[in-house]
Amino acid sequence: MKKLFKILGVTLLAVIVLIVAAPFFFKDQIAQIIKDKLNASMDAQIDFAEVDLSLFSAFPDARLNIEGVSIINKAPFVGDTLFYGREVKLDLPIGDLFNDASEPIHVNELIVNGAVSRLTVDEEGNSSWDIAKEDTAAVNTEAQTTEEGTGFSFDLKHYELTDTELTYEDKSTQMKFAMSQMNHSGNGDFSLGQSTLDTYTEALVFYTMDGVDYLSGQQVKLDAEILMDLENQKYSFQENKAFINDLELKLDGFVELEDAYTMVDLSFDTPSSDFKNFFAVIPETYRKNLDGITTTGDFTVNGIIKGEVDDTRIPKMDIKISSNNASFKYPDLPKTVTNINIDAQLKNDTGNVDDTYFNVAQTSFNIGSDRISGSAMIKNLTTNMNVDVNAKGNLDFQNLAQAFPLPDGMKLDGKLALDMAAKFDMESIEKERYERINTKGTASLTEFKYEGDAMTKPLIINKANIDMTTSRIKLEDFDAQTGNTDLKASGTINNLVGFLLQDQDLKGTFNVRSNTLDASDFMTTTEVAPAQKATEQTQTSTSSTTTEAIEIPAFLDANLDFQANRVLYDGLELKNVSGIALVRDETLTLNDVKTDIFDGNIDVNGSVSTKGDTPVFNMALDMKDLDIAKSFEGFDMFKSFVPILKSLQGKINTDITLSGSLDNELSPILSTLAGDAFAQLLTKDINAANNPLLGKLDDKISFIDLDKFDISDITTKLNFKDGAVQVSPFDFNIKGIKATASGKHSLTNEMDYTLALDVPAKYLGKEGASLLSKLQAEDVEKINVPIPVKFSGSFLNPKIDLNLDLAVKNLTNQIIEIQKAKLKDKGEDAVNNAVNDIISGNNPLTGIKDLINGNGTKASDSTKITTPKDSTGTTKPVSTSTEDKVKEAAGGLIKNLFGKKKTETDTTKTK
Numbered sequence: 014m015k016k017l018f019k020i021l022g023v024t025l026l027a028v029i030v031l032i033v034a035a036p037f038f039f040k041d042q043i044a045q046i047i048k049d050k051l052n053a054s055m056d057a058q059i060d061f062a063e064v065d066l067s068l069f070s071a072f073p074d075a076r077l078n079i080e081g082v083s084i085i086n087k088a089p090f091v092g093d094t095l096f097y098g099r100e101v102k103l104d105l106p107i108g109d110l111f112n113d114a115s116e117p118i119h120v121n122e123l124i125v126n127g128a129v130s131r132l133t134v135d136e137e138g139n140s141s142w143d144i145a146k147e148d149t150a151a152v153n154t155e156a157q158t159t160e161e162g163t164g165f166s167f168d169l170k171h172y173e174l175t176d177t178e179l180t181y182e183d184k185s186t187q188m189k190f191a192m193s194q195m196n197h198s199g200n201g202d203f204s205l206g207q208s209t210l211d212t213y214t215e216a217l218v219f220y221t222m223d224g225v226d227y228l229s230g231q232q233v234k235l236d237a238e239i240l241m242d243l244e245n246q247k248y249s250f251q252e253n254k255a256f257i258n259d260l261e262l263k264l265d266g267f268v269e270l271e272d273a274y275t276m277v278d279l280s281f282d283t284p285s286s287d288f289k290n291f292f293a294v295i296p297e298t299y300r301k302n303l304d305g306i307t308t309t310g311d312f313t314v315n316g317i318i319k320g321e322v323d324d325t326r327i328p329k330m331d332i333k334i335s336s337n338n339a340s341f342k343y344p345d346l347p348k349t350v351t352n353i354n355i356d357a358q359l360k361n362d363t364g365n366v367d368d369t370y371f372n373v374a375q376t377s378f379n380i381g382s383d384r385i386s387g388s389a390m391i392k393n394l395t396t397n398m399n400v401d402v403n404a405k406g407n408l409d410f411q412n413l414a415q416a417f418p419l420p421d422g423m424k425l426d427g428k429l430a431l432d433m434a435a436k437f438d439m440e441s442i443e444k445e446r447y448e449r450i451n452t453k454g455t456a457s458l459t460e461f462k463y464e465g466d467a468m469t470k471p472l473i474i475n476k477a478n479i480d481m482t483t484s485r486i487k488l489e490d491f492d493a494q495t496g497n498t499d500l501k502a503s504g505t506i507n508n509l510v511g512f513l514l515q516d517q518d519l520k521g522t523f524n525v526r527s528n529t530l531d532a533s534d535f536m537t538t539t540e541v542a543p544a545q546k547a548t549e550q551t552q553t554s555t556s557s558t559t560t561e562a563i564e565i566p567a568f569l570d571a572n573l574d575f576q577a578n579r580v581l582y583d584g585l586e587l588k589n590v591s592g593i594a595l596v597r598d599e600t601l602t603l604n605d606v607k608t609d610i611f612d613g614n615i616d617v618n619g620s621v622s623t624k625g626d627t628p629v630f631n632m633a634l635d636m637k638d639l640d641i642a643k644s645f646e647g648f649d650m651f652k653s654f655v656p657i658l659k660s661l662q663g664k665i666n667t668d669i670t671l672s673g674s675l676d677n678e679l680s681p682i683l684s685t686l687a688g689d690a691f692a693q694l695l696t697k698d699i700n701a702a703n704n705p706l707l708g709k710l711d712d713k714i715s716f717i718d719l720d721k722f723d724i725s726d727i728t729t730k731l732n733f734k735d736g737a738v739q740v741s742p743f744d745f746n747i748k749g750i751k752a753t754a755s756g757k758h759s760l761t762n763e764m765d766y767t768l769a770l771d772v773p774a775k776y777l778g779k780e781g782a783s784l785l786s787k788l789q790a791e792d793v794e795k796i797n798v799p800i801p802v803k804f805s806g807s808f809l810n811p812k813i814d815l816n817l818d819l820a821v822k823n824l825t826n827q828i829i830e831i832q833k834a835k836l837k838d839k840g841e842d843a844v845n846n847a848v849n850d851i852i853s854g855n856n857p858l859t860g861i862k863d864l865i866n867g868n869g870t871k872a873s874d875s876t877k878i879t880t881p882k883d884s885t886g887t888t889k890p891v892s893t894s895t896e897d898k899v900k901e902a903a904g905g906l907i908k909n910l911f912g913k914k915k916t917e918t919d920t921t922k923t924k
Contacts (some may be wrong), residue, residue, distance in 0.1 A: 057144040058085040074104040075122055090141045099127030123172040134183040168204035192216040210239045222395060232258050246270035259293035282315035284732040288339040310339025320364050327366050332359040335359035348416040352379040369394050380412045398439040405432045427461030433481055437510055447507055452481040470496040470534050501526045518570035525575040532582040537561055563679050565623045569596045583680050585647050599624035611647060613638035628675035636667045656762060656808045667692040684736040688736055694727040736760045749773055766804040771797045796822050
């Protein structure tokens with residue numbers, strides 16, 4: 014006996030060890046079997062990340078835990094993810110783990126966590142979930158069931174879907190249905206012919222048709238017992254509760270699956286008729302603060318859905334929504350919304366989807382003495398929707414604010430009068446066939462006031478009238494103000510219905526007039542990241558940063574013919590502003606915009622766009638007769654790009670073409686600017702004391718008096734690129750001195766400029782005058798000394814370099830060439846003797862008379878230049894030693910030009 018128990022004990026221990034160890038030995042093999050069966054049964058790519066097998070978690074079943082399950086479609090949806098599950102758990106008989114490929118695996122329990130499934134029907138009608146392979150074995154062998162051919166038999170007792178997202182999209186009909194945050198579970202026995210399935214479902218539901226959102230995140234719940242007749246594929250609702258938000262519905266009826274169609278026979282109604290049901294239908298976002306609300310009257314929803322469903326038919330339906338003489342009042346507000354009546358019906362009598370219509374026979378309510386009423390008929394819901402709508406009434410917005418809670422910070426006041434009707438189809442709106450939109454009636458707004466987040470300052474509309482009796486809706490008598498800004502407008506609106514119903518841009522043509530328009534009144538509050546603030550602070554023309562931004566309205570698509578007596582923008586005051594503005598796609602395009610500013614005028618063409626993360630602009634500006642001093646103080650661009658203007662007085666003309674980025678206040682970010690300018694100075698006055706560069710130049714060059722500088726009619730071209738200004742060469746005249754300037758400077762005002770002076774001989778001072786007096790007048794006129802002046806450093810701390818060596822060399826060569834020309838017939842000795850006379854004696858000018866008169870007296874032997882002619886008779890160059898002495902004498906004259914200017918005291922001492 015002991016031996017028997019020992020054998021049994023060893024056997025039991027071996028079985029336990031085998032059960033524990035089996036998952037480790039067979040896990041990979043079982044995973045491959047599962048993957049092979051799935052791929053064999055589906056025309057898609059099935060894969061998973063990891064498989065874990067436990068023989069204890071669901072004993073006596075085995076539990077297969079599969080992570081990262083994915084089903085990827087093949088053509089025609091190649092690459093699309095049909096299904097992804099973060100975790101899939103299957104409970105199945107242990108023996109089925111070892112079935113061969115021909116035997117099915119029976120699944121008793123299924124749990125799916127974190128799944129995403131996207132079901133799609135394309136334009137050709139192909140379904141993305143149609144991935145089951147044709148079971149040829151089942152066709153050839155009638156005895157083999159379809160389930161066996163698939164490789165799996167779902168004999169479920171329990172199943173769960175948690176945190177799941179399901180999307181169904183039919184691109185051929187532009188319909189989309191989605192459920193998110195879905196949790197669904199069921200308990201029953203799918204192995205029996207008949208059984209009861211106890212289910213619970215909750216999800217957020219979205220439904221869109223033709224671009225119109227009919228359900229947008231409503232909370233749906235269903236707690237139902239369903240009688241399953243699996244042999245006849247009939248599923249009947251028994252005890253159940255359904256909720257749409259907090260609206261409770263009771264369902265009765267069944268769904269039966271036939272071979273060619275699905276039969277639906279359902280009815281539903283609200284167990285309660287309290288008007289609070291109305292608030293249950295409203296999405297949660299719009300029904301906050303309902304605690305303590307009191308209601309009277311009723312609100313009911315009931316309907317039937319009955320008929321056959323296939324590819325061409327839908328069930329007939331008759332769904333009614335009604336309310337009679339209801340009211341509600343918020344506990345913290347003084348007024349009650351009363352006399353609420355709703356009579357609406359969704360109906361289809363034929364089963365043809367195109368025959369479905371929604372009829373709002375009446376909807377109306379009162380707030381105090383104000384009453385709003387309306388009706389609508391909507392047909393062709395799934396194709397080209399046709400709408401016939403009417404609305405009439407009066408509304409005091411102050412009464413509205415006392416009856417219905419407005420968003421935090423919002424205040425409304427004013428009165429609306431409405432009497433309008435419209436007939437249209439959605440295709441006409443989408444394709445902008447406005448002639449097919451029939452509207453009539455009027456709407457007016459008076460003494461309207463809005464305060465809220467949309468604008469930083471209150472918006473007051475004194476009056477606004479809309480006339481809908483024409484094919485184009487007319488805006489009349491629009492009179493508004495906000496902050497410092499006043500606006501009067503009139504014009505036509507092309508698509509008011511599309512703007513109100515389909516989120517289209519508001520399109521039209523308007524005439525806008527204003528006495529004062531302040532751009533800061535249209536700023537909107539925005540968050541600016543710290544890094545962005547730092548960038549703007551270093552790159553923009555202002556040192557302060559702001560969390561407000563001017564944005565061009567994204568909803569506006571309009572042509573504006575505008576005039577404004579005064580426009581305030583970025584610290585500037587523009588007068589007599591007029592032109593054409595096109596607003597489209599968050600871009601403002603300006604055509605021939607004119608304004609008076611800085612005692613002159615500007616003509617602007619170009620565009621500004623706030624569509625991207627950083628606003629950008631592209632402008633051409635024609636500026637005429639601008640006061641230089643006022644322009645310099647008003648334009649930050651002038652301060653950075655043309656700082657020397659600070660020292661000029663008078664007028665300037667300039668044509669500027671610029672593009673670049675803008676900051677939140679739509680001021681240029683200078684480091685991004687690119688373009689060029691053509692400038693013309695109309696000034697004769699310079700104040701060198703206002704500019705360190707000109708002051709130092711005035712001290713450096715003794716023969717130029719900048720206080721008497723005449724630079725009228727100077728023209729030049731500037732190029733802006735990479736944060737620097739390139740100035741093309743331009744010529745001007747300084748009291749008979751020709752000057753040519755060119756170069757560039759950076760935004761940090763680091764200079765690299767050259768000023769080429771061509772100085773006439775008359776500026777050579779007393780010594781030069783004595784020298785030149787010995788020459789003939791026509792020779793004196795020929796002598797000009799080129800003097801290059803180099804500017805570096807910065808405008809505040811400039812460095813000036815004079816190339817005197819070049820000037821000396823040039824003057825030396827000119828003197829020698831003149832003498833050579835005069836004495837060319839008297840021989841080389843005469844030239845050398847004349848030059849030696851110039852540089853001999855205590856005064857280097859001794860002997861000039863003889864030189865000019867051509868006497869050519871000989872010099873002493875020590876200075877005689879004996880340079881014979883060559884064999885051809887050509888005179889050889891003057892000796893280097895003689896040229897050096899002439900150069901030294903000429904250098905003395907040049908240096909006198911650039912000494913420090915003598916004061917009155919110095920002059921007295923010299924005398």
